[in-house]
Amino acid sequence: MNNITIYNHNLTSRKLSTFSGEDQSVRRVEDITExxxxxxxxxxxxSNLNQKIYERIEEWRQRPLRNRYVYTxxxxxxxxxxxxxxxxxxxxxxxxxxxxxxFREVLGVSEGMSEDKxxxxxxxxxxxxxxxRRIDLAISDxxxxxxxxxxEFYPQAKWQRCVFHFHKxxxxxxxxxxxxxxxxxxxxxxxxxxxxxxxxxAISVAAKLEDLKLGPAASILLQGIDxxxxxxxxxxxxxxxxxxxxxxxxxxxxxRRRTRVVGSFP
Numbered sequence: 001m002n003n004i005t006i007y008n009h010n011l012t013s014r015k016l017s018t019f020s021g022e023d024q025s026v027r028r029v030e031d032i033t034e035x036x037x038x039x040x041x042x043x044x045x046x047s048n049l050n051q052k053i054y055e056r057i058e059e060w061r062q063r064p065l066r067n068r069y070v071y072t073x074x075x076x077x078x079x080x081x082x083x084x085x086x087x088x089x090x091x092x093x094x095x096x097x098x099x100x101x102x103f104r105e106v107l108g109v110s111e112g113m114s115e116d117k118x119x120x121x122x123x124x125x126x127x128x129x130x131x132x133r134r135i136d137l138a139i140s141d142x143x144x145x146x147x148x149x150x151x152e153f154y155p156q157a158k159w160q161r162c163v164f165h166f167h168k169x170x171x172x173x174x175x176x177x178x179x180x181x182x183x184x185x186x187x188x189x190x191x192x193x194x195x196x197x198x199x200x201x202a203i204s205v206a207a208k209l210e211d212l213k214l215g216p217a218a219s220i221l222l223q224g225i226d227x228x229x230x231x232x233x234x235x236x237x238x239x240x241x242x243x244x245x246x247x248x249x250x251x252x253x254x255x256r257r258r259t260r261v262v263g264s265f266p
Contacts, residue, residue, distance in 0.1 A: 061108065061109060062130065063130070064130055064131050065097075065107060065127065065130045065131040065132045066131055067097075067099045067100075067105075068099060068100055068134065069097030069098060069099050069105075069107065069132065069135065070098055070099065070100055070136045070137070071097070071098040071136065071137050071139065071238075071241075071242055072095055072096070072097050072098075072107070072132075072135045072137070072138050072139070072157075073095070073096045073097075073098075073138075073139045073140070073245045073247060073248040074093070074094070074095050074096075074120075074123075074138060074139070074140040074143075074146060074245070074248070075093075075094055075140060075141070075245055075248045075249065075252055076091045076092060076093045076094065076112075076115045076143070077091070077092050077094075077252050077255060077256060078090070078091055078092075079092055090111055090112070090113060091111070091112045091113065091114055091115050091119060092109060092110075092111055092112075092255075093109070093110045093111075093112060093115065093119060093120065093123045094106065094108070094109050094248065094251070094252065095107040095108045095109075095123060095127060096247070096248050096251070097132070104247070106251075107127055107132065108123055108126055108127050108130075110122055110123035110126060114145075115143055115145055115146070116145040117144075117145040117146075117148045117149050118145075119145060120143070120145045120146045120148075120149040120150075121149045121152065121153075124149055124150065124152070124153045124154070125153065127153075128153045128154075134154065134156065134157075135150075135154045135156075135157040136157065136158065136234075137157065137158050137159075137160055137230065137231075137234060137242060138150055138154070138157050138158070138159050138160070139159075139160045139162060139242055139243075139244070139245045139248075140159070140160075140161070140162060140245055141161070141162045141165035141245065142161055142165070142166075142169075142224070142227070147159065158230050158233065159227070159230060160227075160228070160230040160231050160242060160243065161224060161227035161228045161230075162228075162243075162244045162245045162246075163190050163228050163243045163244050164244040164245075164246055164249075165244075165245075166224055166227070166228045167183075167186045167187075169220055169224070170182075170186060170217050170220050170221055171183070171186075171217075173214065173216040173217040173220060174214055174217050178212060178214070181212075182209070182212075182214070182217070185205045185208060185209075186205065186221075188201060188205070189201045189202045189205055189225070190228070190229075190243060194232055195229045195232035195233075198225075198229055198232070199225060199226070199229065202221055202222065202225040203222070205221065206218040206221050206222050209221065228243070231243040
């Protein structure tokens with residue numbers, strides 16, 4: 001799998017990137033242009049530039065998807081938006097695809113008021129309408145809205161529950177003083193050579209959790225184990241990359257880092 005690297009090619013792009021991360025105001029743009037070129041641009045010029053940027057973003061969002069993407073990672077994050085004098089939470093849903101050559105690409109980004117079924121339907125409908133007619137494997141955490149919406153557009157797609165988030169769900173039911181003992185047990189399940197061995201290991205681990213008086217954790221493990229083993233149906237050399245959506249999580253973490261200083265978006 002190839003890494004996505006973003007370069008700032010020159011002083012101008014570096015300065016403008018600091019603007020996007022630090023402030024949203026026209027005054028801030030005026031300060032930056034004065035620092036760069038010794039003169040301030042007018043508010044109308046800034047407005048026109050913003051309009052051109054929005055047009056380019058929308059063009060990118062609606063571009064045709066002509067490649068075949070074997071794996072698709074889906075996740076969402078929450079940002080704050082100022083609207084009508086109030087600040088409200090909005091969800092940003094993101095899809096990243098891996099094509100047959102192993103290259104990754106951001107396929108789509110969609111805004112919703114929550115991570116419910118309708119919000120995920122909007123994103124999936126957009127992907128399908130732009131040419132993404134098949135998904136072999138969708139990787140995500142257990143988002144109920146996504147799981148319900150996925151078969152409507154991609155009935156043949158298999159779903160992989162992110163192992164990392166699955167383990168977190170289990171550990172949520174484990175007292176902190178016992179987690180160091182439980183974590184290696186959970187990791188051993190998904191270190192098995194095949195799905196059947198992993199399933200048998202999960203049953204064994206669940207019994208040990210019961211012995212440790214961790215019945216709720218054992219129940220989550222047994223109820224969700226099959227959802228976390230789908231990756232075994234795909235090439236072994238891909239297992240490490242497709243059993244979690246950590247690749248997308250890293251991108252989402254970077255988005256959170258860059259947007260945290262903004263506060264709320266207009």
